[in-house]
Amino acid sequence: MAVFQILRTTSYGKxxxxxxxxxxxxxxxxxxxxxxxxxxxxxIMFILSxxxxxxxxxxxxxxxxxxLAELQQFSGVVAVISGTVLNLILIIIMGCIYExxxxxxxxxxxxxxxxxxxxxxxxxxxxxxxxWEADYQxxxxxxxxxxxLEMTLQFGFITIFVAACPLAPLFxxxxxxxxxxxxGRKYLCDFRRPVVERAQDIGVWADILVTIxxxxxxxxxxxxxxxxxxxxxxxxxxxxxxxxxxxxxxTLSTSNHSGEYCRYRDFRNEDGSYSQVYWxxxxxxxxxxxxxxxxxxxxxxxxDVMVPDIPNSLATTIKREQYLGKQALVDxxxxxxxxxxxxxxxxxxEIKSKSLTKNM
Numbered sequence: 001m002a003v004f005q006i007l008r009t010t011s012y013g014k015x016x017x018x019x020x021x022x023x024x025x026x027x028x029x030x031x032x033x034x035x036x037x038x039x040x041x042x043x044i045m046f047i048l049s050x051x052x053x054x055x056x057x058x059x060x061x062x063x064x065x066x067x068l069a070e071l072q073q074f075s076g077v078v079a080v081i082s083g084t085v086l087n088l089i090l091i092i093i094m095g096c097i098y099e100x101x102x103x104x105x106x107x108x109x110x111x112x113x114x115x116x117x118x119x120x121x122x123x124x125x126x127x128x129x130x131x132w133e134a135d136y137q138x139x140x141x142x143x144x145x146x147x148x149l150e151m152t153l154q155f156g157f158i159t160i161f162v163a164a165c166p167l168a169p170l171f172x173x174x175x176x177x178x179x180x181x182x183x184g185r186k187y188l189c190d191f192r193r194p195v196v197e198r199a200q201d202i203g204v205w206a207d208i209l210v211t212i213x214x215x216x217x218x219x220x221x222x223x224x225x226x227x228x229x230x231x232x233x234x235x236x237x238x239x240x241x242x243x244x245x246x247x248x249x250x251t252l253s254t255s256n257h258s259g260e261y262c263r264y265r266d267f268r269n270e271d272g273s274y275s276q277v278y279w280x281x282x283x284x285x286x287x288x289x290x291x292x293x294x295x296x297x298x299x300x301x302x303x304d305v306m307v308p309d310i311p312n313s314l315a316t317t318i319k320r321e322q323y324l325g326k327q328a329l330v331d332x333x334x335x336x337x338x339x340x341x342x343x344x345x346x347x348x349x350e351i352k353s354k355s356l357t358k359n360m
Contacts (some may be wrong), residue, residue: 051083053086086091135192138191139190139192141187141193141195148205152208152209152212154176156212156215156216159220160212160220161219162220162224163220163227217292218289219290221289221292223287224292225288225292229251231284231285231288232247232250232295234284235281235284236250251267252264252267253265253267253270253275
């Protein structure tokens with residue numbers, strides 16, 4: 001697409017055989033620069049090489065002496081994944097090579113034709129596409145709804161399920177680092193310049209993010225209380241043994257339905273009813289949820305109060321700008337009044353001079 005945008009703005013010769021532009025590129029058989037996928041020989045060669053790589057790697061991994069027999073079945077998966085990564089690397093490299101060749105060939109053909117038709121330089125200037133006309137050919141600027149929605153969903157998944165996946169914030173940081181540069185290139189090179197609109201803040205998205213943060217606090221409190229051994233261990237240390245000796249037996253219940261005792265992880269009596277420890281632990285877990293969320297909310301409020309929304313230096317600058325704006329309005333109003341008074345004085349003098357001439 002970029003090659004067509006460049007070639008479309010080039011000039012054409014007057015002879016039947018084009019001196020420059022698309023005609024010359026087609027007649028010189030360099031049109032594969034614009035259609036890299038049509039060069040089927042190179043494409044087929046890379047596809048066959050990737051397939052051969054997958055087969056050889058799969059055979060080699062299958063012949064290795066694995067320590068565990070279960071790992072041998074993943075040899076094909078490893079070969080497929082590594083082959084896919086290799087194919088992706090080859091596609092990226094060939095894309096960069098094709099792009100470089102396309103721009104080099106287009107630049108060479110344009111200057112070659114310009115040297116032949118230098119006498120028509122004044123005429124060619126009339127066909128130069130202005131920057132704003134070229135920008136109009138880009139994609140129309142879209143709203144930021146999709147961008148805000150993506151960031152909101154990411155924030156929700158990270159904060160709500162961070163206790164289940166502690167590496168989620170790291171993955172989000174890497175994703176945002178890449179996304180920032182991709183979006184910058186997208187809005188600078190692929191989309192038209194959007195119309196500037198004044199906005200006081202991000203609108204309803206701020207309330208949505210605050211709501212997600214509150215839900216995340218409650219969700220993480222329940223995850224810590226009901227899915228971890230933190231509270232059962234604390235209860236066992238307080239009631240039985242501070243060194244947690246025999247804690248595993250404490251968390252196991254017995255069942256005697258088949259004549260033999262069966263141990264399973266729960267807090268129940270032999271008849272299947274919940275034991276007293278279960279109800280005590282349930283009360284402790286619910287109390288922990290309430291205390292945890294209140295503690296986090298208090299910390300959030302303290303941080304919100306201690307960290308101002310607008311820094312003091314920026315607030316001072318804003319107040320100074322407002323003062324200068326008001327002062328400029330006052331000066332402008334004063335200047336207008338002075339100009340009006342001068343005009344009134346001039347009119348009075350003219351009237352007086354006219355009256356004197358009449359009396360004379």
